[in-house]
Amino acid sequence: MTVTTRRVKTGCEGLDEITRGGLLEGSATLVEGSAGTGKSTLALQFIMQGVKEGEHGIVFTFEQYPEQYYDCANELGWDLRSLQNEGKLQIIFTTPEEFLDEIDDPEGKLAKIVAERNTKRMVLDSITHFEKLSKDIGHLRSIETEIVNGVKREGMTAIFLKENSNVLGKWDVSMNKIPFIVDTYILLRYLEMESEIKRCMMVLKMRGSDHDKDIREYKIEKGGLQVGEKFTGVSGIFLGTGIQVRPAKAVR
Template sequence: MAIVRVPTGVPGLDPLLQGGLVRNSINLVAGGAGSGKTIFAMQFIVEGLKKGEPGIYITFEEKKKKFYEEMLEFGWDLKKLEKEGNFAFLEYTPEQVKNILMEGGGIVESIIEKIDARRIVIDSITSFSLLYEDELEKKEADLMLFELIDKWNCTAILTSQDESRDGHTISAAIEFEVDSITMLYHVKQKGERIRALEVLKMRGTKIPSKTLALDITTKGVVIDPKSVVNF
């Protein structure tokens, strides 16, 4: 049976992933501050809307008004998209998401059903994980979250704060459970900040073996598949 792909909407990337992310997969996008995680994730949602796939963006860190204003820089009128009924932006504290987990989906599940969401972003899983000091509790909470996402039948992107150059700060539990890990880098080299992307793993996909140049333009994140970056 052929694997169904979901385009990310990032120019230069989807052809390298055999067409995009695997449908209904859970995908981690990790990187440091300013690396482009949020733009990448929102671009994924916008691409879905263009293809008739409603989406939900759940954030613990962004304020709606400010976020909507910032996204206008890329030509994404989220207020308009929300009014059309195919997009929902949810501001939650990590504690509220903890309660949603305990309820087995709660209001998020209701909204997913209401708009028939096919794509979901959680920004970021780092904030959620900080709720749990005990490693076992943290692992159990992460597993509960992944089980919920599986139940929702959505293709998901989870963002994660990671300043490393190889993803070594990603917890073993998350690394094992997610279907793909993509690292976004914003590294200072010879007095200049360099942006790059590296796919560390993606189940069912032949991934590029090199770290590729990334740029943030007025249309969002763009990958140059011919430009290899060496740190």
């Protein structure tokens, strides 16, 4: 399956604006952010947009507590259990090892679900869990490439989540090779400004499309991430500490 120019709306209006209409169909996107920045929320927003459009979505999660996963989604206004019972989406709690077995097998369980349901959207929450499978950077990269290629083979538009253990300040990205493998790379970051922690979103790369280079503030509310205007008059955001260099415009 190749990446087409058809756009897949993410359900996050601001992100669709930044990406000039949404993700490219069949593409792989990495969303990287520190703990609590809203990675899972954005990913579920993308799956819920699929539900709205009648497109089946599948979430693989390696979190150990299904109850907590469903409860967090409930807080955001999404009853995943009911939607799952209605066959509109599927949440699969599994292990990295099992997932790899499945993605490797073009006739396995995953391929079967995708074929039966005509699954269009997939989320992996999170790809960070695969890091425990190998300490060798080269081997890890081949595992990650296998995952991205496997998902593309199934023809889905995919979002991979990646945890970053740095909260503020410079990010340690020495082990981070996935951005090179994926088509689109989105960062969710905390920003310290005037004794307040804000959240900001930026798209760093998007193969096959232009995108806005703005760094935008967002808030998490019922329904997901609400993206505002770009920060103006601030510098140093990329380092996690914004310094006001001229008066800011109000965030809508």
